[in-house]
Amino acid sequence: MSDPTARNRLAEEASPYLRQHADNPVHWQPWDDDALAAARERDVPIFLSVGYSACHWCHVMEEESFEDEAVAEVLNEEFVPVKVDREERPDVDRVYQTVNHLVNGRGGWPLSVWLTPDGKPFYVGTYFPRDGRQGMPGFLEVCRNLANSWSDPDQRSDMEARAEQWTGAARDELESTGSDAPDVSDDGDAPTLADALPDADVLSDAVTAALRSADREYGGFGRQGPKFPQTGRLDLLMQAYARSGREEPLNVAVETLDAMAGGGLYDQVGGGFHRYCTDREWVVPHFEKMLYDNAELARVYLDAHRLVGRPTYARTAQETLAFMDRELSHPDGGFYGTLDADSGEGEGEFYVWTPDTVAEALEADGIDDEETVDLVCDRFGVESGGNFERGTTVLTRATPVDDLADEYDLSVDEVRERLMRARTALFDFREAERERPPRDEKVLAGWNGLAISAFAAGARTLDPALADRGERALSFVREHLWDGERLSRRYIEREGDAVGDGEVKGVGYLEDYAYLGRAALELYGVTGEVDHLAFALELARVVVDAFYDEADGTIYATPADGEELVVRPQEPTDASTPSSLGVATRLLLDLDVFTPDADFEAVAHDVLATHASAVTTSPLEHVTLALAAARAESGPFELTLACDDLPEEWWDTLASRYLPGVIVAPRPPTEDDLESWLDALDLSEAPPVWRGRDARDGAATAYACRDFTCSPPDHDLRAALEWAAGE
Numbered sequence: 001m002s003d004p005t006a007r008n009r010l011a012e013e014a015s016p017y018l019r020q021h022a023d024n025p026v027h028w029q030p031w032d033d034d035a036l037a038a039a040r041e042r043d044v045p046i047f048l049s050v051g052y053s054a055c056h057w058c059h060v061m062e063e064e065s066f067e068d069e070a071v072a073e074v075l076n077e078e079f080v081p082v083k084v085d086r087e088e089r090p091d092v093d094r095v096y097q098t099v100n101h102l103v104n105g106r107g108g109w110p111l112s113v114w115l116t117p118d119g120k121p122f123y124v125g126t127y128f129p130r131d132g133r134q135g136m137p138g139f140l141e142v143c144r145n146l147a148n149s150w151s152d153p154d155q156r157s158d159m160e161a162r163a164e165q166w167t168g169a170a171r172d173e174l175e176s177t178g179s180d181a182p183d184v185s186d187d188g189d190a191p192t193l194a195d196a197l198p199d200a201d202v203l204s205d206a207v208t209a210a211l212r213s214a215d216r217e218y219g220g221f222g223r224q225g226p227k228f229p230q231t232g233r234l235d236l237l238m239q240a241y242a243r244s245g246r247e248e249p250l251n252v253a254v255e256t257l258d259a260m261a262g263g264g265l266y267d268q269v270g271g272g273f274h275r276y277c278t279d280r281e282w283v284v285p286h287f288e289k290m291l292y293d294n295a296e297l298a299r300v301y302l303d304a305h306r307l308v309g310r311p312t313y314a315r316t317a318q319e320t321l322a323f324m325d326r327e328l329s330h331p332d333g334g335f336y337g338t339l340d341a342d343s344g345e346g347e348g349e350f351y352v353w354t355p356d357t358v359a360e361a362l363e364a365d366g367i368d369d370e371e372t373v374d375l376v377c378d379r380f381g382v383e384s385g386g387n388f389e390r391g392t393t394v395l396t397r398a399t400p401v402d403d404l405a406d407e408y409d410l411s412v413d414e415v416r417e418r419l420m421r422a423r424t425a426l427f428d429f430r431e432a433e434r435e436r437p438p439r440d441e442k443v444l445a446g447w448n449g450l451a452i453s454a455f456a457a458g459a460r461t462l463d464p465a466l467a468d469r470g471e472r473a474l475s476f477v478r479e480h481l482w483d484g485e486r487l488s489r490r491y492i493e494r495e496g497d498a499v500g501d502g503e504v505k506g507v508g509y510l511e512d513y514a515y516l517g518r519a520a521l522e523l524y525g526v527t528g529e530v531d532h533l534a535f536a537l538e539l540a541r542v543v544v545d546a547f548y549d550e551a552d553g554t555i556y557a558t559p560a561d562g563e564e565l566v567v568r569p570q571e572p573t574d575a576s577t578p579s580s581l582g583v584a585t586r587l588l589l590d591l592d593v594f595t596p597d598a599d600f601e602a603v604a605h606d607v608l609a610t611h612a613s614a615v616t617t618s619p620l621e622h623v624t625l626a627l628a629a630a631r632a633e634s635g636p637f638e639l640t641l642a643c644d645d646l647p648e649e650w651w652d653t654l655a656s657r658y659l660p661g662v663i664v665a666p667r668p669p670t671e672d673d674l675e676s677w678l679d680a681l682d683l684s685e686a687p688p689v690w691r692g693r694d695a696r697d698g699a700a701t702a703y704a705c706r707d708f709t710c711s712p713p714d715h716d717l718r719a720a721l722e723w724a725a726g727e
Contacts, residue, residue, distance in 0.1 A: 004034040005042070005080050014492045014503045015085040016440045017053040021062060025072035028083045031092060039080040039117040045150055046119070047079040047143070050086050050093050050111040053440040054275075054288035054338035056347050057127045058110045064130040065139045071130065074140065078147035079114075086111070087337055087444060088490055088506055091558050094569040099170050100124045112139075114146055119566045120163035121170075167566050174569040177552045177610045197608050198615040198629040206619035206626050207240045207249055213620070214252045218281050219259025225279040226286075229260060231296040232574040232623035238307055239627070239660045250308070257304055260297070261316045264387075264394035267351060268380055269426045271319030272327070273297050275341075283387055284394055287348040287437070288341040291328055292577050294320050295450035302454075302461045307658040314462060321458050324451060325469055327439070331499050333472030334443035334480070334491065335451045343437040345390075350434050352392035353382050353426070361429035362422055375408060375415065376422045443491040445481045445508055448473050449515030450577070456522040461655050467526050474523060477516065478535065480504060486542065487512050510547050510557045510571065511580035513539045517587045525664035528646075530677045533594065537681065540591050543584050544603055553610035555584050555603075572611055573621045581607065582624025586631060590663050593636050593689040594681070601632075608632055631661055635708055637724070640693045641666045641717075643700030650700065650717045657721060669695030 009029055011022040021028050029035035031048075039046045049066075051058035065071045075081045086093035086109065096113045099121045100106070107126070114123040123146055128139035149155040199205075210233045213221045220227045234253050241250035260266060263282030265274055272294050274285035298320040305313035328336045343350045359373045367373075377383065381398030388394050401419070405412045455470035480491040480502070487508030494503065517539035524532035546559040557569045557580055571580040585607050588600035608615075608629050615622045615629060639662050641650070646666075654664075667690045668674050674686060674694075685691075695701045696713045704711045704724035711723035 003038060003042075005029060005038045005076070010083060014494050014505065015053075015088055015442065016438070016492075017051060017055075017058075017085040017087070018083050020053060020059075021066060021083055024062065024066045025069055025076075026066050026081050027072075027076045028081050031082050031084050031089060035080055035082050036117075036119065039115075042080065043117060045079050045122075045146065046115040046117065047075055047081045048084065048092075048096065048111075048113040048115055049081070050084045050089075050096065050113070051109045052085060052087050052338065053438070054290065054340045055109045056286055056288065056341040057108075059342055061110050061127055061139075065128070068130060068140075071140050071143070074143045074147065078143065078150070087440070087442060090509055090511065091562075091565060091569060094557065094571065095170060095174065095565055095567045096121060096124065098173050098567075098569070099166050100126065102169050102173060103166065116160060116163045120160075120167045122159045122163040122166065124166075171567045174567050175552075177554045177570075197605070197633055198612040198619075198626065202616050202619045202626050203236070203240070203630050205616075206236055206623060209620040210236055211248060211252060214256075215280065216252070216255065219255040219257075220280075220282065221256070223280065226276050227265075227280060227282055228276040228576070229265070229273065229293060229297055230256075231300045232578060233620070234300050235303070235660070236623050236627070238303060238658070242307065242658055242660060253304065254308065257301065257313065261301070261312070262397040264396050266316070267323070268395040268397065269351070269423055269430065270323060270327075271316075272323030273320065283396060285348075286341055287351055289323075289327075289339040289437075290576075291324065291335050291337050291444075291447045292450050294324050294328075295447070295454040296577070298324070298454040299457045302457045303658060303660070306461055306656060309656070317458065318462055321455060321462075321466065321469075324454070328451075330441070330443055330476065332476050333469075334476035335448050335473055336439055337442045337444055337447060338440045340437040340439070344435040348388065348392075348394065350430060350437050352386070352388050352394055353380070354386065354392055355382055355384060357429075358382055358426070361426050364429055364432075365421070365425035367422065367425060371408065372418050372422060375404060375418055376426075378407070379404060379419055441492060443476065443480070445477055445487050445489060445512035446515040446577075446580075448477050449512070449517070449519040452519035453515070453522050456519065456526050459526045464526070464651060467523065470519070470523050471527065471529075471532075474516075474520060474532070474535075481508070486546075487516070487539070507559060507562050509559075509580070510543065510555060510584055511577065513543050513547070514580045514584035514587055515577075517543070517591075518583055521587065521590060525666065528641075528666035530680050534681055536587070537591055537595060537598075540588055540600060541598070543588070544598075544600070547584070548603055548607075550606070553606045555581055555607055557581070572614060572625055574623050579622065579624040581611075582622070582626075582628050585625065586628040589628065589631055590636065593638060593663060593665070594687050595683065596687060604628070605632060627661075636705070637662045638689050638703075638705040638710075639664050639721075639724075640689055640703040640705070641700070642669050642693055642695040642703070644669060645700075647700050647717075650702070653717045653721070659721070663689070665689045667693065669698075669700070 005027055008027050010018045013030055084092050097107045103124050110127055112125050113121050115121050129136055130139050132138035215223050221230050237249040237253040259282045264285045265277050265282055272289055275288045275290055277285045298317045301313045301317035341347050355377055358376055362373055378399050380395040382393045385391055386393040401412055401415050405415045452470040452473050455466050459467035481488045488504045489506030489508055491504050492502050517536045520532045520536035547555045557571045573579055585604045588604040592601040615625050619626045671694055693703045699715050701713045702717045702720040704720040706724045711720045714720040
């Protein structure tokens, strides 16, 4: 058999990130059995490089090192070089990113890891320059030194010992489940749910920690850059205000929302959010745009609008949904993954401006007016010298509209009208004249789930028609990534493929099932389509069957029959996306009201008991799990709506009410009509959430149930909600 490592094999891959490296002189291998077997046969280490197509520093390291012949010679002769797209293989990334955190106290991409032939890490870092500088070791020197050490028996023995130690540490970190479930007491009584769940004060402790970390001057969390969106913390703070009426959590949330939408994190011309900002003031972003960030942020701004009634939040969410639909859409309805940070001459080139380019863009639209140019520049902070590279400016909402009206002696309406037209001109100009950032056209099941949830929230808050866009995406995923029993991870069309005739690859991970299950449940809530609920239940059953380990009392991030890595990871903590373990746990709790015989609640309680100590000790790192624990303790908040179509005034009520955690459970108005739903769900009888809750007097009827007690049937949805709130 020929040696697969004798050539670069990435041209055979469909991932845009892997194909970006197909012409490197490095003999890159995908993570597969052939590459791993070659490392064992050659008895050489694996050099693992993990990144993604929109990653700026991944591009930099490629240009500096992976296109260099001297570097390639060392990698090819002394290692098996393996490239992994972290979006396709989050399990591989999770394992070795954890090692990097444990060893270096930080993470990020590109991730660079040197492994023994059996996959155990002995050296790890992120970006390395080709040659050492400013205290950073050079990549070429590191490779040569590690190759020399591997060939020395004594040093190799030390490296292998380190690899065992680091692998053990990663296993303790990722596989640890503790022993938090309470034992039966001495008198033989079974432990209570209260004994098993995280401490009742866990949410209060999380809020305290979030407030302590808040930057009250510039918004966000932490008092230096970089600044990342922290949607879980915003959820936590808004829910804390809704529960207690305490102003400080709301103030911190509002300050952060205002800072993100008003700064460089937000694309002030085209809508949508960049990945993060490099500075404390939220001015200069890393310009990649990720589907998951935009989905989660759109959802949070919609929640904030319903909580405080600010039209600016609704507009930010609406523009973000429009960006996703416009720039990340597959023709058949799925959502693509990312837009690159780089285009044209470098990072951010598509998005930045100078006074001259603003004037040029306005003139191209027929606006030959110096005052309007000055007005636009003042509004968005565009000035000579700029705030970014090469004298350019990242747009921010630098000057409030009211101040501009005073300064230019114009009405507020006139200022808004000029800015609206100018913004359109800037958008059209950059679309026509600038090189667009490349797009990674993978359709990932889990990330599509987050996007579908955002459109479901948009349907409830902005316009019911937005549910159609979510349904199209769900249909796409079901057609291409669901085989009736299991999910696959991703779909992509190579150049030359017909639309809809792409490649499917990879097993579905817990995040795929959890995010997509949550999305299907939420789509059912806004559309009343029982098929969406049925799909959510199917996904939940796979979570229990394939990911839940009863002996360990947890739900792993990878299926039991998936590829066996050196560590089987869990995802109890929130990162750039919500904890898949937390989302799955909450999903099981919510779906249990529809199928109480499926034991979903028992599995969720088992998971929460297992992780109770970790959640209680570090609640801010486990916000999604902490919120799931609070839901388990309080019981469900159910809103059963018995009708064929929601009355318009009910839509208005739902659009204006902040109802965190509510399970919206529409059903047909009569018991006879409900029979076809029970058949679709393979249920022998109506679950409690629907049982006896039919429409009364031939009119749409609402039932609001909280703390296991229900409101009287009511034709006035607002009155039912007021009953549930104790008003």
